[in-house]
Amino acid sequence: MTRFEDQLRAALQHEEPPAGFADRVLARAAEQDERRERSLWFQFRNMFAVHRLRWAAAAVAIVVVASGVGLRVEEQRRAEGEAAKRQVMLALRITGEKWQVVAKEISGKTDTRTDQSDRNTHPDRENQE
Amino acid sequence: MKRLLFLVISLVLPTIVSAQEIRLPANLEKLSAKAVEVVEVNLDQRMLQLAARFMDPKDPDEQQAKKIIANLKSVYVRSFEFDKAGQYSEADVAEIRAQLQAPAWNRIVGVRSKREHENAEVYIKSNGDQITSLVIVAADPNELTFVSIDGPIRPEDLTGLGGQFHIPEVEMDHKAKSEKGAAK
Numbered sequence: 001m002t003r004f005e006d007q008l009r010a011a012l013q014h015e016e017p018p019a020g021f022a023d024r025v026l027a028r029a030a031e032q033d034e035r036r037e038r039s040l041w042f043q044f045r046n047m048f049a050v051h052r053l054r055w056a057a058a059a060v061a062i063v064v065v066a067s068g069v070g071l072r073v074e075e076q077r078r079a080e081g082e083a084a085k086r087q088v089m090l091a092l093r094i095t096g097e098k099w100q101v102v103a104k105e106i107s108g109k110t111d112t113r114t115d116q117s118d119r120n121t122h123p124d125r126e127n128q129e
Numbered sequence: 130m131k132r133l134l135f136l137v138i139s140l141v142l143p144t145i146v147s148a149q150e151i152r153l154p155a156n157l158e159k160l161s162a163k164a165v166e167v168v169e170v171n172l173d174q175r176m177l178q179l180a181a182r183f184m185d186p187k188d189p190d191e192q193q194a195k196k197i198i199a200n201l202k203s204v205y206v207r208s209f210e211f212d213k214a215g216q217y218s219e220a221d222v223a224e225i226r227a228q229l230q231a232p233a234w235n236r237i238v239g240v241r242s243k244r245e246h247e248n249a250e251v252y253i254k255s256n257g258d259q260i261t262s263l264v265i266v267a268a269d270p271n272e273l274t275f276v277s278i279d280g281p282i283r284p285e286d287l288t289g290l291g292g293q294f295h296i297p298e299v300e301m302d303h304k305a306k307s308e309k310g311a312a313k
Contacts, residue, residue: 080179081179081180081182081183082183084176084179084180085180085191087170087176088177088180088198088204089190089191089194090168090170090206091170091204092194092197092198093290094208094276095276095287095290096290098249098265098267098274098276099265099287100290101240101247101249101267102238102251103288105242106240
């Protein structure tokens with residue numbers, strides 16, 4: 001057997017790891033994980049990961065509340081508009097009635113009885129009571 | 130209810146005074162307590178514009194109204210209806226008339242109907258040919274009405290209200306003349 005073969009055999013010979021080698025490897029890996037978790041970026045990213053559900057829930061809540069408020073405002077605006085419209089129609093009706101009185105007198109054809117009966121039965125007038 | 134109405138009138142009155150420059154006498158507002166029916170309309174430009182947006186394009190009355198109010202600044206109406214005559218005095222109306230004096234205001238029509246006991250007066254403010262404000266004071270024994278319109282308005286628009294808004298149309302002079310002509 002040559003000297004080379006002896007050297008090769010010695011090199012390939014099974015050698016037991018030193019005592020506690022595996023523990024030290026695992027401990028170092030754990031230490032690296034811990035260092036990584038302590039980094040700002042990781043914490044920042046993790047924060048979103050942890051709170052993602054809460055953010056989503058908050059966003060949904062904001063959208064729901066904003067929609068509700070928007071609908072309520074629109075509803076109020078519509079009610080205000082409809083009320084204003086009724087007021088305009090009533091004002092113009094009264095103005096028209098009085099203008100017609102003047103017009104009738106000017107034209108010498110006074111017949112306000114028709115006006116009176118119509119006014120007394122008109123729904124707008126009744127609503128004001 | 131009447132107390133609430135009076136309170137509302139009292140709160141709104143300063144707004145009317147500032148916007149309209151026509152002071153409604155306190156006595157007139159007190160008539161609310163005696164009236165069996167009170168109509169109170171206070172519409173400033175914002176409310177008129179809001180109302181215009183809600184006019185039904187398919188309703189001819191509302192389209193006519195929209196056209197009339199398009200450029201108006203305010204519309205105020207007070208109408209008091211009483212169950213018996215003599216609930217208001219001439220002095221109540223005189224306070225309003227006193228504010229509608231020349232040169233700012235012109236009384237273009239004054240109607241006194243002995244048959245119907247209905248008096249009506251129309252006052253205008255004008256700028257050239259354009260009427261810029263119009264006030265109607267109408268009084269009969271059982272009703273007192275005050276209408277104030279601020280903004281450009283055409284008499285034709287008001288005449289055009291006849292036949293609309295449940296108001297009977299009035300046959301004007303030209304028609305009466307044509308009838309007379311036909312009778313001859």
